[in-house]
Amino acid sequence: MSKPKFKGNTWDLFYELVRTDFIMRYHNSVLGFIWVLLKPFLIFLILVIVFSWFFKNQDQFYHLNLLLGLLLYSYFAEATLRGVTCLYEKSNIILKVNFPKVIAILTSVVNSFISFIAGFLVFLIFWFLSKPAGSLLNLPYFLLLIIILTNLILGLNFFISIIYTKLRDLLSIWEVLLQLIFYASPIIYPLSLVPNRFKSLFLLNPLAIVITESQKALITNQSFSWFHTNYALIISIFLLILGFLFFQKYIRKIAENF
Amino acid sequence: MSLAINSTNITKTFNIPKEKLDSLQERLLSFKLRSDIRSFKALNNINLQVKRGEWLGLIGPNGSGKSTLLKVIAGIYKQDKGDIEVNGHLVPFLELGVGFNLELSAKDNIFLNGVILGMSRKKIQQKFNQIVNFANIKPFINQKLKNFSSGMQVRLAFSIAMQSAGDIFLLDEVLAVGDYQFQKKCDKVFKTMKQQGKTVILVSHNLNSITKYCDQTIWLDHGRIISHGTPKSVVNQYTRFITP
Numbered sequence: 001m002s003k004p005k006f007k008g009n010t011w012d013l014f015y016e017l018v019r020t021d022f023i024m025r026y027h028n029s030v031l032g033f034i035w036v037l038l039k040p041f042l043i044f045l046i047l048v049i050v051f052s053w054f055f056k057n058q059d060q061f062y063h064l065n066l067l068l069g070l071l072l073y074s075y076f077a078e079a080t081l082r083g084v085t086c087l088y089e090k091s092n093i094i095l096k097v098n099f100p101k102v103i104a105i106l107t108s109v110v111n112s113f114i115s116f117i118a119g120f121l122v123f124l125i126f127w128f129l130s131k132p133a134g135s136l137l138n139l140p141y142f143l144l145l146i147i148i149l150t151n152l153i154l155g156l157n158f159f160i161s162i163i164y165t166k167l168r169d170l171l172s173i174w175e176v177l178l179q180l181i182f183y184a185s186p187i188i189y190p191l192s193l194v195p196n197r198f199k200s201l202f203l204l205n206p207l208a209i210v211i212t213e214s215q216k217a218l219i220t221n222q223s224f225s226w227f228h229t230n231y232a233l234i235i236s237i238f239l240l241i242l243g244f245l246f247f248q249k250y251i252r253k254i255a256e257n258f
Numbered sequence: 259m260s261l262a263i264n265s266t267n268i269t270k271t272f273n274i275p276k277e278k279l280d281s282l283q284e285r286l287l288s289f290k291l292r293s294d295i296r297s298f299k300a301l302n303n304i305n306l307q308v309k310r311g312e313w314l315g316l317i318g319p320n321g322s323g324k325s326t327l328l329k330v331i332a333g334i335y336k337q338d339k340g341d342i343e344v345n346g347h348l349v350p351f352l353e354l355g356v357g358f359n360l361e362l363s364a365k366d367n368i369f370l371n372g373v374i375l376g377m378s379r380k381k382i383q384q385k386f387n388q389i390v391n392f393a394n395i396k397p398f399i400n401q402k403l404k405n406f407s408s409g410m411q412v413r414l415a416f417s418i419a420m421q422s423a424g425d426i427f428l429l430d431e432v433l434a435v436g437d438y439q440f441q442k443k444c445d446k447v448f449k450t451m452k453q454q455g456k457t458v459i460l461v462s463h464n465l466n467s468i469t470k471y472c473d474q475t476i477w478l479d480h481g482r483i484i485s486h487g488t489p490k491s492v493v494n495q496y497t498r499f500i501t502p
Contacts, residue, residue: 006333007347007424008376016373020359020366027361096356097374098333169282252336255329256272 006099013099017107025111040071040119044126059190061132064219069187069211071119076153076207077178079112083157084164084171091165091258101251105157109150127218138217141224145210145217148229151236152206158243162250165257185211206232261345262426262457263308263331268340270301270330270481300326301337302481308474310346311455315472315489317465317496323481324461328352328428331459346457349375349424355415360404364395367403368418375422385421393417409437416440420447426457465493 026032047070048063059065086108087094087101094101164170185208186194194202203209209225209232216222273295300323308314316324329335331342332350357374358367368389372382382389390396393414395406403411448471451458462468468475468489475492477485485492 006376008373009378012377012379013373015379016370020362020370023366024359024361093357093374095329095334096352097350099374167282255334 006097008099010100010103014103014106017103018110021107021111022114036115036118037122040115040122041125043070044122048126061130061219062190064126064130064132065190065215066188067123067126068214068218069185071116071123072149072211072214073182073185073187073207074119075112075116076149077182078115079109079153080156080160081171081174081178082108082112083153084160084174086157087161087254088165088258095255095258101254102247105154105161105247108157108161109153112153113150132219133221134216134218135221136218138221141217142214144229144233145214148206148232148236149210151233151240155236155239155241155243158240158247162247162254165254181205181207184208186215187211203228206235260310261307261343262310262312263306263342263344263459265304265306265331265342266340268301268304268327268330268337268342269299270326270335270337272298272300274298300481301330304340304478304481304483306476306483306486308457308459310457312474313452313458313460313472315468315475315492316459316461316478317463317468317475317493318478318484319500322478324478325352325430326481327478328430328459328461332428344426346426347376347424348426348428349419349422350428351419352428352430354412354419358403358411358415361402363400363402364406364414365399367414371415371418372422375419376424377422381423382421389414389417389421392420409440413440416444424456427451428459428461430461431463465497469493 026035029035031038044067047066051063051066052060083105086104090104093099160170160174184202184205191199191202191208191212203212209228213224213229216224274297275295304323304327306314316327318324326335328350329352330337331344332348332352333342334350334352355367355371357370359370362370368386369379369382373379377385390399393410393416395410395414398406398410403414406414448467452471458471460468460472472489474487475489476483477492477496485495
């Protein structure tokens with residue numbers, strides 16, 4: 001005898017939900033999946049033209065830094081925005097079948113991650129054309145930073161997906177917060193522009209650390225700040241565990257929120 | 259004989275806000291952050307045992323707790339008190355075509371709905387032709403579901419459900435939909451399920467199908483068991499009660 005549980009194939013369910021999400025994104029578009037690569041390419045091209053020709057920026061790698069910063073930020077923004085609504089959107093399934101709801105959270109991140117990887121491949125094209133000092137030998141360090149970022153996203157999504165089922169304002173609040181996070185992270189300006197006395201405060205933001213350290217690794221080849229990276233790693237793991245515990249506690253009653 | 263479902267003292271209370279305050283604006287405008295809550299006992303001390311291969315019928319007026327009971331057994335709602343034990347692969351059919359996405363093709367929807375019902379992709383692949391033939395939609399398999407008539411959608415959903423691998427089914431008013439021909443098909447399927455020894459809890463307002471298929475019947479009202487016994491006697495009591 002056992003408690004009522006989902007007896008199906010969890011992995012296959014995950015696969016089908018991700019696939020549905022992916023198809024829904026590009027359905028009815030003429031170019032379809034080509035957009036996964038074409039969109040970041042066109043956006044990057046516009047940015048490069050604007051910043052390297054019109055502004056004649058002193059920093060010759062300004063556009064590369066910008067692209068990398070935007071790429072990381074977009075991953076964060078897109079994945080968490082999907083995270084806010086990911087349980088609510090699945091309410092019709094949640095109310096009819098008992099399945100491991102963690103799948104809904106993971107699904108919200110996977111498709112944003114696919115876009116991120118596609119964007120990164122496009123970034124590499126611009127990288128090869130610009131030949132910066134950073135080396136691809138630093139990719140393992142970059143991978144660690146991506147893991148930190150993904151932990152942060154998952155941890156946050158565990159919280160916001162549950163809260164949104166009770167409080168619909170969260171989507172608007174989150175959109176505003178994302179704007180704040182955008183300007184609080186060194187994306188359109190370099191870290192060197194931040195006054196020294198604010199720098200340590202500024203680097204409390206783990207996203208700022210992920211972006212700066214990625215730029216060091218792949219573009220400027222400055223020495224890494226392991227202190228900050230370790231801090232961000234610990235914060236992200238802490239958030240992930242806390243989020244998961246919160247999620248486990250409140251998911252049991254989730255069907256009553258719809 | 260071993261039990262397929264054993265639930266003891268199930269109690270489920272819902273806390274329903276008197277008014278629904280889902281956004282901050284609504285909460286601020288009504289000058290309260292917490293709305294008054296009324297608690298509502300949807301299920302009160304429900305005991306039921308279903309043996310393997312047995313069919314249990316649930317009858318009662320709307321809002322008596324039939325669907326809530328199925329959802330608690332399926333693990334969708336968590337009971338406040340009591341224990342539920344399920345012995346076997348339980349598949350809830352609280353609705354046909356759960357997760358159907360109108361923008362996807364019929365083929366994609368077969369896989370999506372199939373995995374939601376607990377089948378593996380491999381199994382769906384094996385049963386794919388059977389599903390398509392039974393639903394009679396072979397020429398339309400790559401068309402989007404939104405171009406299907408509602409009858410075709412139900413037929414497809416039913417065909418997928420039939421192939422699901424469970425041995426305990428929760429059926430909620432599944433028969434209420436579909437035309438005469440479809441009902442005939444359902445009839446046939448039910449007979450096969452009975453022969454195969456599947457365990458079923460059937461919620462229906464159709465008292466004929468309750469007496470026809472079930473081995474025991476429960477009459478629920480206001481979350482309590484009013485009567486429990488053989489389908490004939492319970493249905494008799496029930497009809498005497500509701501006919502003035």
